[in-house]
Amino acid sequence: MRTICAILLQMNLNKLKTVFADLPKFRLKQAFKAIFNDFAESWDEVTVFPKDLRAKLNTDFPLGIKAELIESSDGKTIKALVSFEDTKGAEAVLMHHSDSRNTVCVSSQIGCAMGCEFCATGDMGFKRNLTSDEIVMQVLLFSRLLKRSGQRVTNVTFMGMGEPFLNYDEMISAAKFLNKELGIAARHISISTCGIVGGILKFMKEPFQFNLAISLHAPNNELRSKLMPVNRRFSLEKVLQAVAAYIKETNRKVMIEYLLIKDVNDSAENAKELVKVLKKYLVNLFVVNLIPYNPTGSRPEGFANKGTFAKRTPFKFEPSSGKNIAKFKAVLEDGGIEAVQRFSFGQKIAGACGQLGTRLKNR
Ligand code: SAH
Ligand code: SF4
Numbered sequence: 001m002r003t004i005c006a007i008l009l010q011m012n013l014n015k016l017k018t019v020f021a022d023l024p025k026f027r028l029k030q031a032f033k034a035i036f037n038d039f040a041e042s043w044d045e046v047t048v049f050p051k052d053l054r055a056k057l058n059t060d061f062p063l064g065i066k067a068e069l070i071e072s073s074d075g076k077t078i079k080a081l082v083s084f085e086d087t088k089g090a091e092a093v094l095m096h097h098s099d100s101r102n103t104v105c106v107s108s109q110i111g112c113a114m115g116c117e118f119c120a121t122g123d124m125g126f127k128r129n130l131t132s133d134e135i136v137m138q139v140l141l142f143s144r145l146l147k148r149s150g151q152r153v154t155n156v157t158f159m160g161m162g163e164p165f166l167n168y169d170e171m172i173s174a175a176k177f178l179n180k181e182l183g184i185a186a187r188h189i190s191i192s193t194c195g196i197v198g199g200i201l202k203f204m205k206e207p208f209q210f211n212l213a214i215s216l217h218a219p220n221n222e223l224r225s226k227l228m229p230v231n232r233r234f235s236l237e238k239v240l241q242a243v244a245a246y247i248k249e250t251n252r253k254v255m256i257e258y259l260l261i262k263d264v265n266d267s268a269e270n271a272k273e274l275v276k277v278l279k280k281y282l283v284n285l286f287v288v289n290l291i292p293y294n295p296t297g298s299r300p301e302g303f304a305n306k307g308t309f310a311k312r313t314p315f316k317f318e319p320s321s322g323k324n325i326a327k328f329k330a331v332l333e334d335g336g337i338e339a340v341q342r343f344s345f346g347q348k349i350a351g352a353c354g355q356l357g358t359r360l361k362n363r
Contacts, residue, residue, distance in 0.1 A: 013133035013136065013137070015060075015061055016028075016031065016035075016061060019057065019060050019061045023053075027049070027053075030046070030048050030049065031046070031057075032181065034046040034048075035063065035140070036140070036181040036182050037181075037182075037183070039140070039143045039144045039147045040063060041063055041064070041144055042058065042062075042063055042064075043055075043057040043058045043061075043063060044058070065082065065137055065140065065141045065144075066082070066083040066084075067080045067081060067082045067083065067141055068080070068081045068083075069145075075096070076095065076096050077093060077094065077095050077096070078093070078094045078142070078145070079091060079092075079093050079094075080092045080093070080094070080138065080141055080142070082134075082137060082138055082141060084130075084134055086128075089110070090106075090107040090110055090130055090134065090138060090160070090161060091107055091160055091161055092104060092105060092106050092107060092138035092139075092141070092142070092160055093105040093160065094142045094145070094146075094153075100151075100154075101154045101155055102142070102146055102151055102152065102153050102154050102155070103153075103154070103155040103156070103157060104138065104139050104142050104153050104155070104156050104157075105156075105157045105158075105159050105160045106135055106138045106139060106156060106157070106158055106159075106160050106174075107130060107135070107138065107160035107161035107162050108129075108130055108135060108158050108160070108161070108162040108163070108164040108167050108170070108171050108174075109126065109127070109128065109129050109130055109161060109162025109163065109166070109167050110126075110127035110128050110129075110130065110161060110162070111124040111125050111126045111127040111128075111161060111162070112124070112125075112126055112161060112162050112163055113125070113126035113163070113166065114163050114166075114194050114228070114229065114230050115229050116194065116215075116217075116227060116228045116229070116230075117226070117227050117228070117317075118217075118227060118259060118261060118293060118296070118317055119296070120296035121160075121161040121162065123296070124161075129162075129166075129167040129170060130162070130167065130170060131170050132169075132170045132171070132173040132174035132177060133174075135170065135171065135174035136174050136177050136178060136182075138160075139153055139156055139178055139182065139184075140182075143182065153182070153184060154184070154188060155184070155188040155189070155190075156175075156178055156184055156188065156189045156190070157189075157190045157192065157213075158171060158175070158189075158190065158191045158192055159190070159192045159213070163193065163194055163196065164191050164192065164193060164199075165191075165193045165196035165198075165199025165200070165203070166196060166199070168199055168202065171191065172203075172206065175189050175191065175208070175210055176208065179208065186208045186209040186210050187209045187210075187211065189210045189211065190210065190211035190212070190213055190255070191203065191210055191211070191212060191213065192213035192214075192215060192255075192257065193212070193213070193214060193215065194215045194228055194230050195214060195215065195216075195228075195230060195231070195234045195238075195239035195242075196230070196234065197234045197238050197239060197242045200212070200214075200239075200242040200243065200245075200246055201242055201245065201246075203246070204245065204246040204249040204250050205249070209252065211252065211253075211254075211255065212243075212246060212252070212254050212255070213254070213255040213256075213257055213289070214239065214243055214254060214255070214256050214257060215228070215257045215259075216236075216239070216256050216257060216258055216274075217257065217258055217259045217265060218231075218236070218265050218270075219236075219265075219270050219271075219273035219274035219276075219277055220236065220273060220277070221235050221236050221237075223264075223265060223270075224236055227264070227265070236277065237281070240277065240278070240280075240281035240282060241281060243256075243281070243282060243286070244281050244282055244283075247282065247283075247284070247285045247286070251285070252285065253285045253286060253287060254282075254285065254286045254287075255286070255287055255289050256278065256286055256287065256288045256289065257289050257291060258274070258288055258289065258290055258291065259291050259292075259293050260290055260291065260292055260293060260319065260320035260324070260325055260328060261293040261317050261318070261319070261320065262293070262317070262318040262319060262320045262321065262324070263318075264317065266320040266324050266325070266328055268327060268328070268331050270328070271327075271328045271331035271332055271335075272331055272335070274288070274332065274337075275331065275332060275335030275336075275337055276335075278337060279335070279336075279337070286338075287338045287339070287340060288332055288337055288338065288339040288340070289339075289340055289341075289342050290325055290328060290329055290339055290340065290341045290342070291341075291342050292319040292320060292325060292341075293317055293318070293319040293320065294319070295317065295318065295319065325341060329341060
């Protein structure tokens with residue numbers, strides 16, 4: 001692990017149009033190309049602009065993004081802590097895949113109000129929503145970095161800090177902007193939700209081919225409510241009914257995320273129950289993504305904070321063993337359900353998506 005750089009200054013995309021308001025229209029077009037296609041880091045690089053304009057823009061609209069980057073020792077993952085005007089940071093992660101895809105996992109909020117028991121971000125509580133500019137900036141930062149080695153961001157997942165459907169308008173405008181201005185294919189942009197039903201039903205009407213991922217993590221309401229308090233508001237049935245409506249409307253494949261936590265939700269019984277409930281509500285076009293729990297260390301004293309796992313205190317969540325994961329997967333497949341196993345990226349730099357909060361909190 002090594003810190004690779006700290007980029008200066010603060011960029012505020014909202015200001016861009018105001019700065020260009022008095023200039024001919026084509027100048028704004030040139031500026032957009034420079035920022036979102038050529039990934040300029042300073043106006044000095046934008047040589048289509050006269051020198052005095054470049055100097056003015058460097059003062060009025062500096063292109064720097066303030067961030068601290070930490071690279072994993074194998075170089076496959078880079079975590080960024082991006083700072084904004086009010087100095088509270090958002091975390092974003094770049095993952096290099098062996099098939100040359102470069103995925104950026106972005107945050108949609110700072111912190112999260114959903115309080116899932118296994119999630120470090122949930123443990124932080126909710127700080128504030130991010131604006132679409134602030135979401136786009138997280139991708140832009142990595143686009144600039146990848147440009148140096150002739151690469152581009154190919155995929156974006158909204159799986160960092162926060163619940164995207166509780167910041168719907170900013171999230172969707174960022175996703176559309178990434179598609180339109182940065183040229184990231186809509187089919188390569190995925191939004192993950194803990195199951196905000198209204199958000200799912202709104203999302204299915206969007207005229208874009210974005211992907212939907214659902215964090216399910218439990219096969220029944222009793223366990224899901226313990227792990228994810230949001231389930232008390234939107235039950236498993238309500239969420240799966242909304243997913244069924246989404247599939248019917250869009251004909252798009254949905255990713256069902258299932259975190260495997262040792263002795264909590266990873267038994268063969270749990271797997272059988274999952275087969276049953278998924279088959280009851282979803283006929284086709286879904287895949288279960290099995291994710292080993294990534295230890296966050298956020299609740300070392302156990303999970304009694306909200307009283308849910310009180311009986312087992314002190315109880316610490318641990319990842320399921322490889323053997324159990326394989327068994328769980330086999331039960332799903334025997335039940336005719338497609339399942340894949342995702343290995344958590346960036347474990348060593350606390351950069352696995354959805355559990356980015358811990359280090360931030362300690363800063
Ligand atoms: N709030 C949204 C998106 C952010 S979380 C959601 O919950 O879907 C992104 C993913 O990371 C979710 O599937 C979440 O359950 C998962 N996640 C959270 N904590 C994790 C941990 N400690 N280990 C592995 N995955 C985790
Ligand atoms: Fe929020 Fe998602 Fe973490 Fe739950 S898993 S607390 S919804 S970020």
